[in-house]
Amino acid sequence: MKVNGKHYRTIWVDENNTGIIHIIDQRFLPHEFKVVKLQTSGQMCIAIKEMHVRGAGLLGAAAGYGMYLGALEANESTFDHDIHTIAAQINSTRPTAVNINWAVKRQLSAIKIGKTKKEKIDIALRTAIDIADEDTRYCRQIGLHGLKLIEKIANAKPNSIVNILTHCNAGWLAFVDHGTALSPIYAAREQGIDLHVWVDETRPRNQGSNLTAWELGAQNIKHTIITDNAGGHLMQHGLVDLVLVGSDRTTLTGDVANKTGTYLKALAAKDNNIPFYAALPSSSIDWELHDGYKQIPIEERDAEEVKYVQGYMNGTFQRILISPENSPARNPSFDVTPARLVTGLITERGICEASSKGLLELFPEKNPQHG
Numbered sequence: 001m002k003v004n005g006k007h008y009r010t011i012w013v014d015e016n017n018t019g020i021i022h023i024i025d026q027r028f029l030p031h032e033f034k035v036v037k038l039q040t041s042g043q044m045c046i047a048i049k050e051m052h053v054r055g056a057g058l059l060g061a062a063a064g065y066g067m068y069l070g071a072l073e074a075n076e077s078t079f080d081h082d083i084h085t086i087a088a089q090i091n092s093t094r095p096t097a098v099n100i101n102w103a104v105k106r107q108l109s110a111i112k113i114g115k116t117k118k119e120k121i122d123i124a125l126r127t128a129i130d131i132a133d134e135d136t137r138y139c140r141q142i143g144l145h146g147l148k149l150i151e152k153i154a155n156a157k158p159n160s161i162v163n164i165l166t167h168c169n170a171g172w173l174a175f176v177d178h179g180t181a182l183s184p185i186y187a188a189r190e191q192g193i194d195l196h197v198w199v200d201e202t203r204p205r206n207q208g209s210n211l212t213a214w215e216l217g218a219q220n221i222k223h224t225i226i227t228d229n230a231g232g233h234l235m236q237h238g239l240v241d242l243v244l245v246g247s248d249r250t251t252l253t254g255d256v257a258n259k260t261g262t263y264l265k266a267l268a269a270k271d272n273n274i275p276f277y278a279a280l281p282s283s284s285i286d287w288e289l290h291d292g293y294k295q296i297p298i299e300e301r302d303a304e305e306v307k308y309v310q311g312y313m314n315g316t317f318q319r320i321l322i323s324p325e326n327s328p329a330r331n332p333s334f335d336v337t338p339a340r341l342v343t344g345l346i347t348e349r350g351i352c353e354a355s356s357k358g359l360l361e362l363f364p365e366k367n368p369q370h371g
């Protein structure tokens, strides 16, 4: 997407030095747009863990590039041992988004085909670029499939605006480009559909008010930031036509793990007969899992994120305590929305019902009975 007229992806290789990976450091948005360079797998692990980069698809791409940096660091004589150690370090950065593990596995099976260190490095770079390019293509496809849902709503209410509610940030910043939940919104905007987005602020890290609002504003899309608990009220008053969210891990059975608070939006949507869709590339489907609530690991982040807010004042970032200093806090960062509350899944291959039947119809090669 464009920032000040220039096209950016969220992660890319330096064009003159392939040992340097560039990322947009998202901790400073929307106030400062900072591009930083990473040169070691250790730096990439920190960038993932401390959320300089975040969002399912971007985490997968970052893990892919992290493995490539790891291949550069590994010793020729102990390459296999070294690269597996680095793989374990990358895998341990964040637990919920399955894309990290998916990208690491993809790199390990690609790299092992190389015979020399040079060959392994070349394969790792090619694979990292492929992961990033594929993410971009799939997100655009998700946009085009999701567009049909928005068109249908727009046609059913001519001359009125389409209101969409989203949670957290599943825009281009959460992927390599385009995004998932926001990709149909960008496609609808290109078609000239009149729409407006309710942006959940998404406490405690405020990916909604910091990132989604910034993204939408940059594309001139009408939007309003709301508190995380306002969605139910807006739904009761007919002010939401569609809920569109992303997913960090979706089970074979269609359960969706997404930023904490998503489940409550799905409950409210169900109660108000509002369609609730999750948009996701197949890289974030965990084909092994059948029960999201029991099986998806939920990241528990530092309680300090709940007790302090970060803001921007007089040109600097400030951190402010907003609760009694000694009160304990907890910070489960994701929750699981069961398939029964999900109207459908928007994938790169099309839209399906949130069930193993729906997913396997779109991805028949994942069916164990597939010949």
Ligand code: MRU
Residues within 6 Å of the ligand: 054, 055, 056, 057, 167, 168, 169, 170, 171, 174, 175, 180, 207, 245, 246, 247, 248, 258, 259, 260, 333
């Ligand atoms: O903790 P984050 O910011 O990495 O969480 C990811 C998210 O932004 C969401 O849960 C998102 O809606 C799905 S992944 C793009």
